[in-house]
Amino acid sequence: MTEWLLEVRGLKKYYPLSTGLHIGGHREFVKAVDGVSFNVREGEVLSLVGESGCGKTTTGKVVVGLYEPSEGNIFFRGEDASPLAGRVPRRERQMVFQDPTAALNPRKTIFDSLNRPFRAQLKRDASNEEMHQLMEDVGLVPPEYFLHKYPHELSGGQKQRVVVAQAIALKPSFVVADEPVSSLDLSIRGQILNLLKDLQRKFNLSILFITHDLAVARHVSDRVAIMYLGKIVELADSEEFFTNVMHPYAQALLGAALKADPKANRMTEYKPLVGDVPSPINPPSGCRFRARCPAAGVKCNKGELEPELVEFRPGHYVACHICA
Amino acid sequence: MAVEELLAARGLRIYYHTMTGVVKAVDGVDLKIHRGETVGLLGESGCGKSTLGLSILRLLPSPPAKITGEVLLEGVNLATLSPDEMRKVRGRQVTMIFQDPATYLNPVLKIKDQMAEMLGPQISGKDTNVEIGRSLDMVGLRRSVMASYPHQLSGGMKQRVLIAMAIMSNPLLMIADEPTTALDVTIQAQILNLLEEIIRKTGISVLLVTHDWVVVSKIAQKVYVMYAGKMVEHGETRSVYERPLHPYTNGLMNCVLDVNRKIARVPSIEGYPPNLANPPSGCRFHPRCKMAIDKCRTEEPPWIEAENGRFVACWRVT
Numbered sequence: 001m002t003e004w005l006l007e008v009r010g011l012k013k014y015y016p017l018s019t020g021l022h023i024g025g026h027r028e029f030v031k032a033v034d035g036v037s038f039n040v041r042e043g044e045v046l047s048l049v050g051e052s053g054c055g056k057t058t059t060g061k062v063v064v065g066l067y068e069p070s071e072g073n074i075f076f077r078g079e080d081a082s083p084l085a086g087r088v089p090r091r092e093r094q095m096v097f098q099d100p101t102a103a104l105n106p107r108k109t110i111f112d113s114l115n116r117p118f119r120a121q122l123k124r125d126a127s128n129e130e131m132h133q134l135m136e137d138v139g140l141v142p143p144e145y146f147l148h149k150y151p152h153e154l155s156g157g158q159k160q161r162v163v164v165a166q167a168i169a170l171k172p173s174f175v176v177a178d179e180p181v182s183s184l185d186l187s188i189r190g191q192i193l194n195l196l197k198d199l200q201r202k203f204n205l206s207i208l209f210i211t212h213d214l215a216v217a218r219h220v221s222d223r224v225a226i227m228y229l230g231k232i233v234e235l236a237d238s239e240e241f242f243t244n245v246m247h248p249y250a251q252a253l254l255g256a257a258l259k260a261d262p263k264a265n266r267m268t269e270y271k272p273l274v275g276d277v278p279s280p281i282n283p284p285s286g287c288r289f290r291a292r293c294p295a296a297g298v299k300c301n302k303g304e305l306e307p308e309l310v311e312f313r314p315g316h317y318v319a320c321h322i323c324a
Numbered sequence: 325m326a327v328e329e330l331l332a333a334r335g336l337r338i339y340y341h342t343m344t345g346v347v348k349a350v351d352g353v354d355l356k357i358h359r360g361e362t363v364g365l366l367g368e369s370g371c372g373k374s375t376l377g378l379s380i381l382r383l384l385p386s387p388p389a390k391i392t393g394e395v396l397l398e399g400v401n402l403a404t405l406s407p408d409e410m411r412k413v414r415g416r417q418v419t420m421i422f423q424d425p426a427t428y429l430n431p432v433l434k435i436k437d438q439m440a441e442m443l444g445p446q447i448s449g450k451d452t453n454v455e456i457g458r459s460l461d462m463v464g465l466r467r468s469v470m471a472s473y474p475h476q477l478s479g480g481m482k483q484r485v486l487i488a489m490a491i492m493s494n495p496l497l498m499i500a501d502e503p504t505t506a507l508d509v510t511i512q513a514q515i516l517n518l519l520e521e522i523i524r525k526t527g528i529s530v531l532l533v534t535h536d537w538v539v540v541s542k543i544a545q546k547v548y549v550m551y552a553g554k555m556v557e558h559g560e561t562r563s564v565y566e567r568p569l570h571p572y573t574n575g576l577m578n579c580v581l582d583v584n585r586k587i588a589r590v591p592s593i594e595g596y597p598p599n600l601a602n603p604p605s606g607c608r609f610h611p612r613c614k615m616a617i618d619k620c621r622t623e624e625p626p627w628i629e630a631e632n633g634r635f636v637a638c639w640r641v642t
Contacts, residue, residue, distance in 0.1 A: 051508035051509065051510065051511075052508055155596040155597065156369070157596055158596065185368040185369055185535065185597070186368065186535065186536075186537075186576060186579045186580070187368060187575060187576060187579055187592055187593035187597075187612075188592060188593075188596065189579065189590070189592060190579055190589075190590035190591050190592025190593075191592040191594075193590040194589055194590055194592070197590075212508065212509060213509075213581075214509075214583050215581035215582065215583040216581060218581070218583055218586055219581055219586060219587065219590050220590075238586075239586075242583070242584075242586075252510060253509060253510065254583060255513075256509045256510050256512065256513040257509065257583040258513075258516075258538035258539070258541070258542055259538065259541070259582065259584075260537060260538060260541060260565065260577065260580040260582060261541065261565060262540075262541040262542070262561045262562050262565050263562065265538070265541050265542045272510055272511075272513035272514040272517060273510040273513075273514075274514075276478040276480060276481070276511070277478075277508075
């Protein structure tokens with residue numbers, strides 16, 4: 001049996017809608033994450049790919065312990081990892097956010113920002129060596145040049161390195177990287193992706209890599225999970241996924257990824273998905289994707305059973321009636 | 325017969341005077357758009373591409389912006405027009421769509437009323453409805469959208485409304501500033517297909533301002549590449565893709581990841597883009613350039629036509 005670092009079972013996160021007074025009325029919820037199960041191995045990168053509003057960031061925040069799940073369990077090395085249980089120390093699970101400018105306090109120097117995790121978790125200041133080592137790990141050299149600067153004095157790429165340094169400061173075993181490169185320029189993106197890869201190898205980190213970009217997912221991940229409207233619709237090893245993609249939504253996502261070659265883009269008449277993502281307040285019954293699905297059949301209709309994640313090939317899970 | 329030149333910028337400089345010094349956002353660029361062409365303006369954040377796009381319509385507040393050089397639309401220097409004349413250019417001859425469609429729609433007006441503003445007061449109510457209906461058809465929206473408020477529409481639909489508004493007056497030129505950046509990939513594909521179709525049907529010229537090479541490669545025939553306030557390369561999109569001349573363009577192309585092929589190390593360009601208040605001497609790309617020679621550090625490379633229709637500013641090419 002494989003030893004999982006992190007196990008997520010039937011995770012749900014509902015946000016209550018405030019729609020004014022509720023006198024005898026029922027409350028409505030945004031079902032951001034609606035029954036998600038997956039595992040993360042020690043030292044692997046699992047990409048969680050989906051469009052905006054599909055619940056990928058919420059999943060990340062619940063898994064890292066920032067939010068309490070509405071339902072479901074998270075186990076970390078077999079221990080209940082919910083914030084209330086308090087069995088798993090915070091420093092084991094860390095997060096890298098999308099926008100480094102928003103993630104750093106503009107009134108604190110880089111030194112102060114990096115010292116925060118030490119003070120909050122270990123109740124002491126970081127030693128000089130720790131701080132220098134940390135800066136070198138994330139490629140901010142020479143450290144003295146950066147430590148006493150403020151965030152606005154750094155470029156976007158440098159700030160994202162600081163945010164990564166914050167996340168790895170206390171040597172966590174699991175990091176959620178939430179769109180860590182989508183606010184960065186193309187010429188800088190590779191630097192940060194390679195940095196994350198290097199750190200992952202060096203510290204045997206497990207990373208839940210949240211992204212909307214399949215090309216990025218292919219280049220960083222060992223396994224890929226595709227989310228749609230609060231559910232995982234396909235999960236497989238990266239190479240298996242990109243060679244044998246099965247779910248119609250995943251196929252559409254791949255089809256929408258443009259090529260660099262102008263000739264290829266003009267020749268292929270790709271047919272983008274019609275319509276928009278339905279509201280997560282009242283997701284469609286039956287298959288959630290059916291309204292936009294080019295292959296939908298009677299089994300997918302309203303009132304029918306929702307497709308479950310089924311293992312089609314070893315390690316390749318798909319939730320689709322038609323693929324079955 | 326030579327294709328007619330629609331828009332030309334010559335020696336355009338846009339400096340922002342700030343507390344910390346003069347930020348040279350655009351520093352002496354030339355740009356040409358011919359009738360019926362879609363031209364990509366490619367560059368990373370802070371390279372001056374949006375400033376350039378806004379300056380064409382004189383939408384930059386001045387001060388702090390100080391604009392020199394000229395922008396000619398059908399041979400008329402836009403800088404010499406009075407504010408009244410300029411208003412007739414905006415929204416009539418030249419229109420603009422932006423990155424975040426939600427910001428550019430009025431949240432308290434129905435789509436119909438906002439679109440009617442494009443037509444002006446002289447048109448009757450009945451004609452207004454016909455015109456608006458026709459524009460909505462063009463962008464693939466149902467006519468019932470007319471009675472909706474912006475918050476009732478999705479991001480993709482809002483961008484379609486903005487595109488409808490931008491083509492209503494049959495303009496000569498549409499400036500599209502990152503039209504798909506805020507949208508999801510599947511919606512981005514829809515909008516790009518739509519733009520392609522509109523360009524084909526109406527023959528409108530488009531200046532496509534974007535950071536995304538794949539968007540350029542999908543709909544633009546020609547491309548300008550900007551770096552740190554300067555043009556570095558220009559040519560037909562195909563020819564630039566197949567053989568980029570400038571090391572920056574080349575590096576940027578390498579950074580585009582292909583979903584169909586995995587490479588071990590994700591490529592990037594070393595270093596960071598410069599601060600435009602204090603740009604590097606010589607070629608602005610030299611601190612990040614692997615091919616830089618001594619001359620690149622001291623002398624600015626001229627903008628020259630290296631081959632037929634291929635322009636570049638690099639000492640290693642000349």
